Amino acid sequence: MEETAKKDDPINPILKAGEEKDIGNDGLKKKLVKEGEGWETPKNGDDVEVHYTGALIDGTKFDSSLDRGTPFKFKLGLGQVIKGWDEGIKTMKKGENAIFTIPPELAYGESGSPPTIPPNATVQFDVELISWTSVKDICQDGGIFKKILVEGEKWQNPKDLDEVLVKYEVCLEDGTLVSKSHGVEFTVGDGYFCPAFAEAVKTMKKGEQVLLTVKPQYAFGEDGRSAVDSEGAVPPNATLHIALELVSWKSVAHITKDKKILKKILKEGEGYDRPFNGTMVQVKLIGKLEDGMIFVKKGHDEGSFEFKVDEGQVIDGLEKTVKTMKKGEHALTTIQPEYAFGSSESQQELAVVPANSTVYYEEKESWEMNAPEKIEASGKKKEEGNVLFRAGNIERASKRYEKAVRYIEHDYSFNHEEQQQSKLLKVTCNLNNAACQLKLKDYKQAEELCTKVLELESRNVKALYRRAPAYIQLVDLDLAEADIKKALEIDPGNRELKMGYQVLKEKMREYNKKDAQFYGNIFAKMNLQQANAAKQEQRTPMIIDSKA
Incomplete structure (x- = not known):
């Protein structure tokens, strides 16, 4: 998250309605008419949509999108408008209305814009920022531009080990369909279709929908690609347009530094708490060998399987896995021999585990039982x-x-x-x-x-x-x-x-006696105190105020 502009920032000043301040050092001024929403502002490359009215410094109007009844759209920071607009509008928030006073050097310069704008004219634009669509150069080399169509959820992004589920549609620049899928799953680090897929999903959130403009170096390069089955051909040096949606993903991570325990989350758990050493946990689990043979199954037929963490009641790999899990989490764990049964053969519940076996455990909480x-x-x-x-x-x-x-x-x-x-x-x-x-x-x-x-x-x-x-x-x-x-x-x-x-009646009699004795003692003390106070009052002479 980017920090909001500081109050004394000359590039992006914070203003209150009616205030006017300089933006930069080239004479551009901004007067806030109406505050916008939130804290975000558009960036270079974003598609912005505005309404505006332009006038000379004497108030003569020369242009207005309001008169046409259609908002004006352009890409910010790419020189499609005068420099004063590129510099000024990137300081605005959604819904904000401001008046920019723009000197000739940042407007129409020495030549002006005949016949409405004379040479060396200072101009004013009353601008309302209606909205913008973020466009990012995600590799910082001009190879992939990402335009967000639908914002995603939360803040996490997939990593190389994660398995993502995406929907996509790939077209050439002329609109020719190359490939389309309503749902395909792949490991991010392994990539899919073309290099742009892996690069893009690592910047996306769950549910996010984007439009990618992909240059040849992240598509199929100077060789292109022949048609494959139902997918169309891609010519050499072709730029692709890809509509991509990140539907969901399964987080996959190494639990130990030596990367010998790998956990894939099949269903997210609840909250933030995880078991610690000494905690009694309840799980349902199935253990399999590499060939798929089940060697252990617990908590499915006889209720949840219980064990205490860090007590050596299960293999080390299981203990380490469970300590990373949240309540209700469902995970698939791959455990190499060093954290499983080692170099010895082991007789388990349903089968023998051979020496030096990598084992797989599917673990879930008891809430997944049926009624x-x-x-x-x-x-x-x-x-x-x-x-x-x-x-x-x-x-x-x-x-x-x-x-x-x-x-x-x-x-x-x-x-x-x-x-x-x-x-x-x-x-x-x-x-x-x-x-x-x-x-x-x-x-x-x-x-x-x-x-x-x-x-x-x-x-x-x-x-x-x-x-x-x-x-x-x-x-x-x-x-x-x-x-x-x-x-x-x-x-x-x-x-x-x-x-x-x-x-109960006997107890009540006991309490009543104790209460009577207790309150009797209190009343006796109160009576004694009152008697002593009365005696003291009799001995004390009355003082008369002589000033009365």
């Missing part, structure tokens, strides 16, 4: 949590219940039956996790989990019963009593609820 897979994975995590809970491993059980809920957290795409299954799993897992939190003495978390259940089932007795002791520990006794009373209304014969109510 039945998510429900199945959630159920398995719930059962794992139940086993851990019964074994007394409460913290690990809690984490299993949390993971079970995460699988089905967003169930709006489920059908009716799947939503009912999802609801039952959410209720069960959140209730079980609430029981874990009560044992772990995280009463606030227990209360929140029970509240989530009650949002799904307002008459769930277990949720009311488990939220009540959380409220008691949080000293919200009125809320605890309300929960137990509501639970007893739903299930009046429940002995556990009745016992819980007795415990």
